[in-house]
Amino acid sequence: MKRAAVFSGIVAFLVIFLSGCMGNRPVKRPALEDEARTYARRYDEDFYLGRYHQAIRDAVRSLAVYRALDLDRQTAISLNNLGAVQDRLGKVDKAIGSYREAIALSRDLNDVSTLTAALNNLAGTIAATNPVQAAALANEARDIASDRGQTIVEARALSVLASIAFASDDLGGAATLCRQALELSAGAGGEGVRAACLTRLGRLLARTGNPEAGLESVKSGLAIDRKRGDPFSIARDYQAMAEVLDALHDLEGAEKSLEKAEDILRFLGIDQVK
The missing domain is CATH 1.25.40.10 (Tetratricopeptide repeat domain)
Structure with missing residues (x-):
């Protein structure tokens, strides 16, 4: 069996298993929520420190629990996290799928924070292969962030747009976008x-x-x-x-x-x- 099939099977099993637990013993819901939050915290640490193979397990586990509990906002965040680590490990097609799921779900929820993060992440992933679509995604994130005063998110979008310009040999445009991003990202974070x-x-x-x-x-x-x-x-x-x-x-x-x-x-x- 291919690794991808095994990976998908593990996710499916966890969702079914945890859903069954919830159906039979609803009292366990707070404990499951705590477990999912623990996996999410571990993901943040493992991803940041470059422990990507562990981070992907953390993301899968948190995603499975949140889906079983029908916690859509946390599910969208976990999908975005999963896409980020899949991207780092070179699983680009899977990352694109995870980001697209996160974008669709966060749009339905009007969760602007997760939406802009996933838009920027997807734009960065496809910048080299589909610069037109990548620019559209980054510009959407930039517009949303600008309207809401999210300067770091806007700076991230500008950085992605700079990478697209750089890859297209628009060096002057890339330099301008870099300097704009540097100005916006001067604060903490x-x-x-x-x-x-x-x-x-x-x-x-x-x-x-x-x-x-x-x-x-x-x-x-x-x-x-x-x-x-x-x-x-x-x-x-x-x-x-x-x-x-x-x-x-x-x-x-x-x-x-x-x-x-x-x-x-x-x-x-x-x-x-x-």
């Missing part, structure tokens, strides 16, 4: 967006003839990610640094940066950073 934008801006500067400034920008992004302790983002920073060092004709430094990125990715059990 925007560190991840800032680091991503600084790293991308460094690559932009290197490609437009200013690799010295590009290197400083990438170093700033790396410093933020080191402080955050996000290994996936650190690997992305080292890949960007290798590109900038190559533009500076520091081939030895570029090779060492790539080796550091590869070591981190190997430790995380993934092949590459998007």
